[in-house]
Amino acid sequence: MIREENTDSGSLLQGTLEMLVLKALARGPQHGYAVAEWIHHVSHQLLKVEEGALYPALHRLEMRGFLNAEWGASENNRRAKFYRLTAEGTKRLDAESQRWARLSAAVAFVMQSS
């Protein structure tokens, strides 16, 4: 689903990609390419989102009502599909990030114990 460039960082938990996508879109409407680029950039090139996972995730989120999609002009003036977070999507992002925070803290506790 997500391929890390550093293979030793372990596989991420399922649903994480959707959370990352929601997070990327929290900054405002974006098209798929920008979402992938943003995640790649912000993760310090550690996370690389594969298109084969990204688009199904986007469509799934759209279908379930967390995202709205509309066609608009991209930065270089080409027609592109922009995704925007819905109110449901914002709520979902909050819930997911809380869950993630708890989970990563718990994992950190376990890993840091001596």
Added chain:
Amino acid sequence: MLPAISAFLGRLRSLFRGRRMESEMSEEIAFHRERLREKYLQEGMSEKAAERAARVRLGNAQRWQERLRELWSFRILEELTRDIRFSLRLLWKSPGFTAVGLATLALGVSANTAVFSLINSLLLRPLAVPQAQQMVVLSTQEGAPQPGYSFCTPFFRGLEGKGDVFQNVFAFVNDTLQVRGESGNVNVHGVMVSGQYFPAMQVKPVMGRYLTPADDQEGGGSSGFAVVISEDFWKTWFNGVPDVVGRSLMIANASFTVVGVIPKSFTGADPTHHPQIYAPLSADPIIDAPRDHLHGGTHAWWLTVMARLQPGVDLQKANAALQAVSTGVLHTSTGEADWIKDEEQHHFHFAAEPGSNGFAYVRSVFRKPLLMMFGMCGGLLLLACLNLASLLLARGAVRERELATRRALGATRLRLIRQLMIESLFLATLGTGLGMALTPIVGHALAAMLSGGSGPDSMSLDISPDWRLYGFAAAVAFIAAVLIGLMPAWRATEGDLNEQIKNGQHAQQQRRQTRLIPRLLMISQVALALILVSGAALLATSLVRLYRSGLGFDPHGVVNISFSMDKQQLDGEPLMEVYRQIWDGLKTAPGVKDVSFQFVVPLSHRGWNGHYAAPGGERHLLWLNSVGPDYFNTMRIPLDQGRGFTWSDTKSSGLKIILNRSAAKLFFPQGGAIGRQIVDRDKVAYEVVAVVGDAKYRDVRGPAAPAGYVPMQQDSQKKPSLSAVVRVDGPWQPLVQFSRELTARLVPSIPAPVIRPMDEVVDTSINTERMMALLGVFFAGCSLLVTAIGLYGTLSYATARRTNEIGIRIALGAQRRRVMAMIFRENAVVATIGCGAGLAVAVSLSTVLTSFLYETSTRDPWIFAGATFTLVCVASAASLLPAVRASWIDPMQAIRSE
């Protein structure tokens, strides 16, 4: 919105905008690719390399669409449409198979739904009134196994006021009313109803009001007699004028006021009659003049009585209440003391039974034949399904390799079964649809057959489809689909994949086991066909014997022309003079050979009887008829001794009677009846002037009853309405116009005379037998055809699979005759076992036909032998063709083709 609901709606939307979504998806991916390419260019790649890298990274555009579409689509639905398309293509590719399948199914379904529509309208459909389940039919019980449904006025009036368990108790009687039109009187179908009839029905009139208890009084309501008319009658008779309420109608020469119009949806308490006029019961002495049933006391049993239960009262309570009042009503009925005592000894009491679908006399007559017919139709449909199943099975065997390959490629077994089931569902649905389209035609034909043509007792059945019929058809389609498809689908997809692919066409393995089920199917088909054929043979034999039994008169070329004389002014000698003028007139009509008159038309189920005795002898029941001069010659009833009646046998010339042979033998066993006398109950003496041959009186079944004939002029009845019997040479149709003109000239006030050929009367009297035999033979023919197709089809498929093997056999020197015998034997075994099983079932089932058979044993060995022989012939013919074809296989070609 919940994510699941949102997803569902999204998928639903995508169903309707599939094309647009696809183009949007590819555009989205194209945009991504473009951006990637730009990025690679910026990173310093060459134009070509960037293009290539972007393409490689995103992969095949087709696959993208597939993946995203899958997300948005209902998977099952998608697969389903694909399966349906595939099934249609397959069916289209084998038009012969499809046509045969559809035709047999359509036949079975249309027969079934048509009979069901009759059953529905006659037995199932409730009255079109609110809370129909509250309706009950009242009857009288007097120890006989069958309750009586006819009431006399005193009984009905005695029950009418009992309001503690019933909201209303009401009575009605179907009748023919003489209504004056522009050109003389016309017969209109109507019903006389008691005051509580409409309050019980709770129907709102289209306009005006309905009849109330105030209308059902001696002499009618405050402003004379009132009638309610049907919506149809309003439209046809009154041309739908808006001010019809208040207009008057002349019925039986008396004035009636129209007070209301009843909507079309309401057809009365008898579902088999659609009355045009509803008149109050109290008008009976006028409407039925010169007869008067209303004041006939306990001698006129003319009413059907129904009631509406009080809310919350059940049948048991109602019956208890009726039982409690029975004795009281009986005693106040003013019957003779002897009779009351006799009734009491037989535990006389009233009873109620469910009446939500009204009361129809014909129900008791047609229930059994209809259910019988339903059984036959069911058999035919089952046969059609079995046939299709075995054909599909045979075809499935041919498709074995295709299915095995598909399974090897990853199709689940369930998926394949589903696809095969869709195929059969398609056949079933199309077949049912076709059958439904044919249903009205078949249904009307059956209803016409059942109701007995244009006779006076004909009934009108409303066989328009309703939810019951549609539900039934849907159930038939579903069951047919399962019957047809499940087994072949199951069989076709089981078994070892490797073996099937390896063996392909010349699959030899486990022949015995895999061929057991198709054989069982064919055996049951043959057995079912034999049951239908032998049932039909029994019915047909009985009908032929019935026709051959001899009526005692010759109905061919005889027509009855009935004149309704009861409402005109003349009676006695002057009326007889009119009849004589009609007689003279009819004799001049073209083609007429003989003319006479009769009161009772034989075999019309009307009757008139009395008890007579020879002086000093015992009293016997004698069936009577009053007839005109030249009657026996006209009817071709042989005159053994004595003379026929003449116009001079008047009231003043002394009472005369003519006996038939049975009656003469009964009264004068020693012979010599001529010139002797017999006396009736009132000691009135009649002189026997002739003995004539026995003729059937009321019923074709059974021997002729003892009967006597009296001269029409000596009939004590008031204003007798006689029928002219006319023997014609050639077509009788010109007589319609002729007799109409004759009547208009001689007695202009009576309705146009009704003409019925005697043949039709005879046919109608054995209607049930005729219909059952005709349908039985038709169904048997169909079942033979279907079985032949099945035997031929399955054997052809089976031989086609063995082409290779047979080719080798022939190449190795097998004689062609031996090959033929080998193939033929396959079906011979099936047919023999099927016949055996069918015969056993047919013999044990045939007893249900007993009541429909005339002088025909349900165990008649000749009939069963004949049926079996017919079936064996058909089966042999159907099996011979594939066998012969197999024997002509060219070994070189057969072996090379593999």
